[in-house]
Amino acid sequence: MRVGVPREIKVHEYRVGLTPASVRELVAHGHGVLVQAGAGAAIGFADAAYEAAGATIAADAAEVFATAGLIVKVKEPQPAEWAMLRPGQVLFTYLHLAPDPAQAKGLMASGASAIAYETVTEAEGGLPLLRPMSEVAGRMAPQVGAHCLEKEAGGAGILLGGVPGVPPARVAVLGGGVVGANAARIARGMRAEVTVLDRSTRVLAALDVEFGGAVATRFASRAAIEEAVIEADLVIGAVLVPGAAAPKLVTRAMLAAMRPGSVVVDVAIDQGGCFETSRPTTHANPTYVEEGVVHYCVTNMPGAVARTSAVALNNATLPFVLQIADKGLAEACAENPHLAQGLNVHAGGITHGAVADALGMDHLPVERAFLR
The missing domain is CATH 3.40.50.720 (NAD(P)-binding Rossmann-like Domain)
Structure with a gap:
C-alpha cells in the first residue's frame, strides 16, 4: 500500500x-x-x-x-x-x-x-492513541496556566507555587483520568495547592494513594465543582467522554464568581469544552477574557511541543x-x-x-x- x-x-x-x-x-x-x-x-x-x-x-x-x-x-x-x-x-x-x-x-x-x-480502544479499556497527547496536554496545562496567571498575561499576578509567607495558588482539576492525573503531578510539583475532582471513587482512591494525601480529592458533585471552581485561581478542565461532546461542567455563573484574573485551561476543547464560556483558540492567539477570567482553549495544545x-x-x-x-x-x-x-x-x-x-x-x- x-x-x-x-x-x-x-x-x-x-x-x-x-x-x-x-x-x-x-x-x-x-x-x-x-x-x-x-x-x-x-x-x-x-x-x-x-x-x-x-x-x-x-x-x-x-x-x-x-x-x-x-x-x-x-x-x-x-x-x-x-x-x-x-x-x-x-x-x-x-x-x-x-x-x-x-x-x-x-x-x-x-x-x-x-x-x-x-x-481507538484497547483491551484494558483505555484509549491508546489519545493517551500520549493527553499526557502531553496534562503536563502542559499547569505551565500554561501558571503563565496566564502572570499580570502581563492578563492574570491576577499570582505565582503558582507561592513563596515563604505567601500561599501558593489553588488549582482545581476537573477529571482524574490521564490528562487530570498528569496535570495534578505537574501542578503539585510546582508546589501549588491541588484538588482533583472525579465521579469515580476508584480513580480518586488511586490518586490519593499515588500522592500520599498531598493532593486533595473530591467526588465531582455539582456542589463540589461549584465550590472548587469559585475558590480556585486556576481550573483545568480534563474531562472526556470517548467520541462524545464534553459535558459543560462549569457554568458562566460559576466563572463570574471567581476572582478576577483567575484562569481556566480547557483541555477538553477538542470535544467542545467543559466550560460554558469556552470557544476554540489557536497558538497564534491562545487566550481571551470572559467574566473577568482568562480562558486558554487551544485545540492543539501538544502542538506547542x-x-x-x-x-x-x-x-x-x-x-x-x-x-x-x-x-x-x-x-x-x-x-x-x-x-x-x-x-x-x-x-x-x-x-x-x-x-x-x-x-x-x-x-x-x-x-x-x-x-x-
Missing part, C-alpha cells in the same frame, strides 16, 4: 503524521511512503531524513492525496483537505467530530474511510498504521475490534455510535458498513 503524509496546515501545527523512524518500518514491510516536502522540517525531520528512510518526497499535498491509499495525519482535515479525499481512501488522524458537524459532513461526502485516533508530541504519537500509532497497510482496512478492522472502534466514517455514514448521537445523525454500525 502507498502511505501518504501531508504537511499539517492547521494554524501553528508543526507535528507530523509519520517520523522518519516510522517510515523506515513501513518500507521494511514493503510499503511505499510519500511525504510532502517540508512535512517534518519545523521539528527537525528534514526531507533528507525521510529519503534516507526510504520515502519519496512529494512537491505538494495534492500529489500525496491523489496517489496514496492511506493518509496519515495528526490533526483533523481542513476543508481544503476534505476536497482531496476520495472513495476507497483511508484517513488515519485525530478527528474530534462530535462538536464539528461540518467536518463530519465533508468526510461523509468524500466517500473516504476516516479512522479517529481518539476512539511538537517534536516531543510527534515522536510520542508515532510510538502509539505505528502498530495500527502497519496493520492497516499490511492487511487493508476491512481485514484489519475484522481482526482488531479495537481498531474498528476507531472507524468514525465509512461508505458515507457515521460508524461510531457516540459520534452519531452527538451529531444527531444516523448510526451505521461497522459490521454493516463493510457490506455496502
Whole structure:
C-alpha cells in the first residue's frame, strides 16, 4: 500500500503524521511512503531524513492525496483537505467530530474511510492513541496556566507555587483520568495547592494513594465543582467522554464568581469544552477574557511541543498504521475490534455510535458498513 503524509496546515501545527523512524518500518514491510516536502522540517525531520528512510518526497499535498491509499495525519482535515479525499481512501488522524458537524459532513461526502485516533480502544479499556497527547496536554496545562496567571498575561499576578509567607495558588482539576492525573503531578510539583475532582471513587482512591494525601480529592458533585471552581485561581478542565461532546461542567455563573484574573485551561476543547464560556483558540492567539477570567482553549495544545508530541504519537500509532497497510482496512478492522472502534466514517455514514448521537445523525454500525 502507498502511505501518504501531508504537511499539517492547521494554524501553528508543526507535528507530523509519520517520523522518519516510522517510515523506515513501513518500507521494511514493503510499503511505499510519500511525504510532502517540508512535512517534518519545523521539528527537525528534514526531507533528507525521510529519503534516507526510504520515502519519496512529494512537491505538494495534492500529489500525496491523489496517489496514496492511506493518509496519515495528526490533526483533523481542513476543508481544503476534505476536497482531496476520495472513495476507497483511508484517513488515519485525530478527528474530534462530535462538536464539528461540518467536518463530519465533508468526510461523509468524500466517500473516504476516516479512522479517529481518539476512539481507538484497547483491551484494558483505555484509549491508546489519545493517551500520549493527553499526557502531553496534562503536563502542559499547569505551565500554561501558571503563565496566564502572570499580570502581563492578563492574570491576577499570582505565582503558582507561592513563596515563604505567601500561599501558593489553588488549582482545581476537573477529571482524574490521564490528562487530570498528569496535570495534578505537574501542578503539585510546582508546589501549588491541588484538588482533583472525579465521579469515580476508584480513580480518586488511586490518586490519593499515588500522592500520599498531598493532593486533595473530591467526588465531582455539582456542589463540589461549584465550590472548587469559585475558590480556585486556576481550573483545568480534563474531562472526556470517548467520541462524545464534553459535558459543560462549569457554568458562566460559576466563572463570574471567581476572582478576577483567575484562569481556566480547557483541555477538553477538542470535544467542545467543559466550560460554558469556552470557544476554540489557536497558538497564534491562545487566550481571551470572559467574566473577568482568562480562558486558554487551544485545540492543539501538544502542538506547542511538537517534536516531543510527534515522536510520542508515532510510538502509539505505528502498530495500527502497519496493520492497516499490511492487511487493508476491512481485514484489519475484522481482526482488531479495537481498531474498528476507531472507524468514525465509512461508505458515507457515521460508524461510531457516540459520534452519531452527538451529531444527531444516523448510526451505521461497522459490521454493516463493510457490506455496502
